[in-house]
Amino acid sequence: VGATPTDAAVGEGAIWVTNAAGDSVSRIDPSKKSVVQTVSVGSSPSGITTGNGAVWVSNSLASTVSRIDPTTNQVVQAVPVGNLPVGIVYARGSIWVANTGDDTITRIDADSGEPKKPLPIAATELAYGAGTLWATQRTGNRVVRIDPQSGHVAQSIVVGNGPAGVAFGSGAAWVANALDGTVSRIDPATNSIQAVIPVGNGPIAVAATARDVWVSNQFDGTLARIDPRTNRVTHIRVGNRPQGVALSGEHVLVSVRQSGAGHRGGTLTVRMNDFFDSIDPAVAYGPSSWSILRMTNDGLVAFNQAGGLAGTQLVPNLALSLPGPTDGGRTYTFRLRPNIRYSNGRPLMAADFRATFERLFKVGPPVTYYEGIIGAAQCKQRPRRCDLSEGIVTDERAKTVTFHLVAPDPEFLHKLALSFTYVLPSGTPPKEAGTEPLPATGPYVIASYRPHRLIRLQRNPHFREWSQAAQPDGYPVEIRFVIGGTSDDAVTDVIGGKADVFSSSLSQRPPSKEKLAELTTRYASQLHTNPQGATIGLFLNTRLPPFDRVDVRRALNFAADRAAALRALGGPNVAQVTCQILPPHFPGYRPYCPYTAGATIGGRWTAPELAKARALVAASGTRGMKVTVWSWGDHLPTLGPYAVNLLRSLGYRPELKIRSGVDYYGAVGDPRTKVHVGTVEWITDYPAASGFFYGTLTCKAANWARFCDPRLDRQINRALIAQATNPDAARGLWERIDRQSVNEAPWVPLVNRNAVDVLAKRVGNYQYSPQSGVLIDQLWVR
Numbered sequence: 001v002g003a004t005p006t007d008a009a010v011g012e013g014a015i016w017v018t019n020a021a022g023d024s025v026s027r028i029d030p031s032k033k034s035v036v037q038t039v040s041v042g043s044s045p046s047g048i049t050t051g052n053g054a055v056w057v058s059n060s061l062a063s064t065v066s067r068i069d070p071t072t073n074q075v076v077q078a079v080p081v082g083n084l085p086v087g088i089v090y091a092r093g094s095i096w097v098a099n100t101g102d103d104t105i106t107r108i109d110a111d112s113g114e115p116k117k118p119l120p121i122a123a124t125e126l127a128y129g130a131g132t133l134w135a136t137q138r139t140g141n142r143v144v145r146i147d148p149q150s151g152h153v154a155q156s157i158v159v160g161n162g163p164a165g166v167a168f169g170s171g172a173a174w175v176a177n178a179l180d181g182t183v184s185r186i187d188p189a190t191n192s193i194q195a196v197i198p199v200g201n202g203p204i205a206v207a208a209t210a211r212d213v214w215v216s217n218q219f220d221g222t223l224a225r226i227d228p229r230t231n232r233v234t235h236i237r238v239g240n241r242p243q244g245v246a247l248s249g250e251h252v253l254v255s256v257r258q259s260g261a262g263h264r265g266g267t268l269t270v271r272m273n274d275f276f277d278s279i280d281p282a283v284a285y286g287p288s289s290w291s292i293l294r295m296t297n298d299g300l301v302a303f304n305q306a307g308g309l310a311g312t313q314l315v316p317n318l319a320l321s322l323p324g325p326t327d328g329g330r331t332y333t334f335r336l337r338p339n340i341r342y343s344n345g346r347p348l349m350a351a352d353f354r355a356t357f358e359r360l361f362k363v364g365p366p367v368t369y370y371e372g373i374i375g376a377a378q379c380k381q382r383p384r385r386c387d388l389s390e391g392i393v394t395d396e397r398a399k400t401v402t403f404h405l406v407a408p409d410p411e412f413l414h415k416l417a418l419s420f421t422y423v424l425p426s427g428t429p430p431k432e433a434g435t436e437p438l439p440a441t442g443p444y445v446i447a448s449y450r451p452h453r454l455i456r457l458q459r460n461p462h463f464r465e466w467s468q469a470a471q472p473d474g475y476p477v478e479i480r481f482v483i484g485g486t487s488d489d490a491v492t493d494v495i496g497g498k499a500d501v502f503s504s505s506l507s508q509r510p511p512s513k514e515k516l517a518e519l520t521t522r523y524a525s526q527l528h529t530n531p532q533g534a535t536i537g538l539f540l541n542t543r544l545p546p547f548d549r550v551d552v553r554r555a556l557n558f559a560a561d562r563a564a565a566l567r568a569l570g571g572p573n574v575a576q577v578t579c580q581i582l583p584p585h586f587p588g589y590r591p592y593c594p595y596t597a598g599a600t601i602g603g604r605w606t607a608p609e610l611a612k613a614r615a616l617v618a619a620s621g622t623r624g625m626k627v628t629v630w631s632w633g634d635h636l637p638t639l640g641p642y643a644v645n646l647l648r649s650l651g652y653r654p655e656l657k658i659r660s661g662v663d664y665y666g667a668v669g670d671p672r673t674k675v676h677v678g679t680v681e682w683i684t685d686y687p688a689a690s691g692f693f694y695g696t697l698t699c700k701a702a703n704w705a706r707f708c709d710p711r712l713d714r715q716i717n718r719a720l721i722a723q724a725t726n727p728d729a730a731r732g733l734w735e736r737i738d739r740q741s742v743n744e745a746p747w748v749p750l751v752n753r754n755a756v757d758v759l760a761k762r763v764g765n766y767q768y769s770p771q772s773g774v775l776i777d778q779l780w781v782r
Contacts, residue, residue: 001026001035003765004307005255007205007244011050012070015248017255018045018057020308021767025057025066027073030248037073041066043530044308044768047098047125048244051090052110058085058097060309061531061585061770065097065106067113077113080602081106083589084309087125089133092148096133098123100309102590103731105135107151119151122728129168130188136163136175139727143175143186155191159184165215165245169208170228176203176215179322183215183226195231199224202469207245207252214252216242219468223254241468258765266781268476268763271490271499272483272506279449280433281422282363287773288506290419292455292481295474295777296440297422300334300353300401301413302470303686303771305778309585311769312687314413317470318348318423318441319401322413329408329724336399341462342439346425350394353401355426358386362430367685369415374404410724414686443474443777455481474777475765481506488515494758495523500781501763504756505532505773508635510574511756519758520573526759529573530768533583534683534753535692536575536636538643539668541676542746543706546622546652553745555620557595559613559650562605565750568638575751579605581682581692581741583752585770587727588689588719588734592742613650623651630668630678633660639679639750646748647677668704678704681753687771689734690720697741705746712740 002019005026009016015028018041025045027037042059045066049056054076055068063085067077082099085106089096095108104118105126121144123135132154133146143163145155160177163184167174172194173186183203185195200217203224207214213226222235223242241257278284281293294305302317304310316322319334326333340348357370361379370376374391393402405412415421425439437446443465444457457479465473482499491511493499504510511519519527540547540556547553562577569575578584579593591603598606617623627647631640640656647654654677659667668678684691693716695701699708719733742749757774759766764780 001028001255003258004767005243005257006046006308007048008246008253008255009048009050009055010246010248010253012053012055014070015246015253016048016050016055018048018244020044020046021765023059025055025068027070039068039073039075041068041075042078046086046308047088049088049090049095051095052093054110056088056090056095056108058088060084060086063584065095065108079108079113079115081108081115082118084585086309087123087135089126089128091128091133094148096126096148098126098135100124100138101585101587101731102735103728105146119146121146121153122731125164125166127166127168127173129173134166134168134173136166137728138162138164138178143173143184145191157186157191157193159186159193160196164203165205167206167208167213169213170210172228174206174208174213174215174226176206178202178204181217183213185231197226197231197233199226199233200235205243205245207247209247212252214245214247214254216245216254218242223252263765263780264475265477267478267480268501268776268779268781269480269482269499270501270503270506270776271485271493272481272502273485273487273490274507275452275483276449276455278432279435279437279446279455280363281419281424281438282360282365283432284419285366291506291773291776292446292457293419293422294442294772295444295457295479296442296446296460297419297424297438298441298471299416299418299421299423301417303417303769304469305472305769305772305775306469307767307769307775309770311771314417315467315469317417317467325408325412325724327404329410330405331402332412333400333402336401337466338399339464340441340466342425342441343445343460343462344425344439345462346439348423348441349426350396350399350401352423352426354388354392354394355428356421356423357392358388359424359428359430360420361386363432365420367420369418369420372405372407372409372412374406408724410720411686411688411690414688418685442471444479447478453483455483457481472778475780476777479776487511491515491519491758494760495526497760497762500760501774501776501779502758503774504574510570511758513570516571516573516756523758526761527573528757528759528766528768528774529754530757531576531584531770532683532753532755533586533687533770534681535578535581535583535749536569536639536679536681536751536753537581537747537749538639539678539680539703539705539747540745541674541704541706542708544674544676546620546625546627547676549620549622550745551616552620552622554595555613555616555650556646556748557745558609558616560595560646560748560750561608562750563607565639565642568642569636569751573754573756575753577605578749578752579742580738581696581747581749582689582734582738583692586687586689586692588731588738590735590738592739594742610649617650625652627652627654627676628674629654629656630664630673630675631656631658632664632679632681633658634664636679636681643677643679665704669702671706675704680704680747683753688723689738690716690723693737693741694720697746703746707744707746709744712737712744715740
């Protein structure tokens with residue numbers, strides 16, 4: 001099968017395996033024990049089931065379910081479902097799909113393939129048994145039983161931390177608690193926990209029969225067998241990161257990521273034309289710099305270094321586990337992993353973390369994420385005298401690091417996963433590193449840095465792999481980032497074998513339309529496109545006429561031809577149209593578009609409504625006004641002319657000003673500039689909905705639209721508070737906030753950006769994470 005199989009199912013005369021990185025499903029002939037067909041499906045397939053003469057696949061980054069006809073091995077339907085579908089099961093004549101991004105379950109009629117109204121029930125994975133559906137709720141640490149007839153929750157049962165896979169067999173429901181390393185056994189007659197069974201590190205999937213229960217442990221490379229008569233556990237080592245489990249007669253099938261044995265070595269060359277702002281974790285603030293530092297340095301927590309939806313999950317890194325907050329949400333205590341050394345041979349010490357944060361304030365961070373630590377306010381005022389001894393308490397003997405916050409911060413763990421907090425040895429000089437590399441803890445070190453030309457990584461001789469999830473060992477011996485030229489130049493080098501990787505997320509622009517056309521027609525197997533968490537559009541200055549009127553702002557949204565904007569930006573490989581500020585695959589996202597001609601299809605845009613837009617402008621009395629449009633020439637050069645045409649179509653007199661360089665946003669953010677309309681691309685630092693609202697649309701933020709609605713601010717604050725205690729409720733609040741922001745129209749959202757990755761033929765093991773992009777160090781050089 002593919003290099004990164006995720007799930008497996010048995011039925012319709014075959015074994016079916018989803019390949020997340022390949023966007024495909026492998027059909028295995030059980031008698032030949034070989035792949036006989038590969039079927040292309042949607043982006044990042046995760047769950048799979050069989051039923052009613054078909055194979056059904058949940059595509060987590062496409063928000064669809066693919067229906068495969070097993071007689072033709074072709075997708076005959078792509079059924080739209082909710083946000084981030086994962087779990088899928090066939091039961092009672094229907095397909096049930098767990099939409100993890102919007103806390104719903106979609107029921108699909110297995111005959112017609114028509115989706116029904118979603119059930120407002122959070123779910124991660126699904127199973128059927130004892131007459132009910134069983135749904136794990138990862139954020140709530142619960143399992144719920146659902147009556148398939150009424151669609152109502154019949155029972156809610158508290159289980160362990162991070163429940164993932166679920167199965168029914170041997171008269172019980174079995175739930176894998178991924179964060180606890182246990183399986184909960186539930187009696188369906190009493191809805192009580194009969195046993196909590198330790199099984200291994202990172203249990204993720206479960207399959208059950210009358211005689212055995214099988215559990216895959218993704219982080220210790222084992223398959224655990226539970227004897228349901230005694231709850232005793234035995235283990236079978238299966239290798240690198242097992243995932244889904246399925247049963248075929250007397251055989252147990254487990255999908256295992258392809259082993260890296262035999263693939264280590266070689267030099268990987270990455271071509272790019274974006275520049276690194278810094279190699280110093282304290283100040284580096286760009287996707288290119290972060291892609292480097294992720295491979296060289298570490299913090300207490302990290303995002304899972306895995307492809308697909310799993311890449312957005314927090315995992316412990318230099319800490320042994322993810323702590324829950326205490327003291328009313330104001331204290332976090334981390335216990336450190338033992339025997340970790342820097343690249344200079346120096347051992348990692350607990351005191352290094354306090355020193356790292358004090359250095360961060362002395363150097364001057366570009367963000368305000370850590371100002372809630374006790375003592376940080378004084379450090380911001382007097383950086384040279386920064387003292388965080390009350391806010392960060394370390395204990396060398398206990399190997400603990402404790403953070404004390406002024407107030408609860410529900411996103412504190414996410415912030416600790418960013419490169420600003422990557423630990424450095426105590427005594428590291430409190431000045432930006434420049435071109436001199438700093439000590440590293442990760443699998444690579446920066447061997448040399450020539451600004452605007454080359455960065456070269458080599459293996460860290462003191463690295464040992466402590467977590468496959470947080471910081472897996474890399475495959476290439478050396479990684480070279482060659483900087484310069486155009487995106488088309490870089491792609492040409494990759495196709496010609498002079499380089500190995502190009503990624504638009506590491507470059508100023510995607511390839512040209514002509515180059516993309518060449519890729520899709522001649523080199524499709526080397527081209528990968530995946531959705532990024534980025535929104536591109538126009539901001540409207542709500543303090544200046546005519547955009548101080550909501551009817552005029554809505555008029556621009558009605559008039560916007562988003563298909564034309566998509567063409568201007570490069571076409572469907574580069575982006576996908578939207579009416580919303582919040583991108584797909586973020587918590588709280590649900591398609592919504594009130595600015596489309598005719599009836600919207602599933603909340604999605606279909607065509608502009610120009611007549612309605614012109615009527616709104618005429619009623620406002622603002623037709624003919626002069627409007628100043630600012631465009632970011634470096635990254636969005638085609639969007640300025642698009643905005644000019646849009647405004648002219650409504651009778652305004654626009655004047656275009658193009659500004660290049662990193663100071664574009666500083667210029668348009670200055671009230672003295674008096675910008676009416678500006679081009680904007682916004683991407684958050686971590687996968688939380690708050691990043692698209694708190695810093696861009698709240699009254700206290702210096703947002704470019706000068707938008708202020710105290711009601712929206714109060715909702716945002718409520719959602720942030722709920723995020724810490726009730727993530728499921730928070731998703732509902734973010735959905736309402738997103739819709740209200742669309743209705744108030746301070747922006748004209750146009751498209752969500754895709755990442756365009758191109759690989760040389762000799763490169764394998766491609767994986768794309770929505771948070772980290774292409775996992776460069778996990779690529780193989782054949």
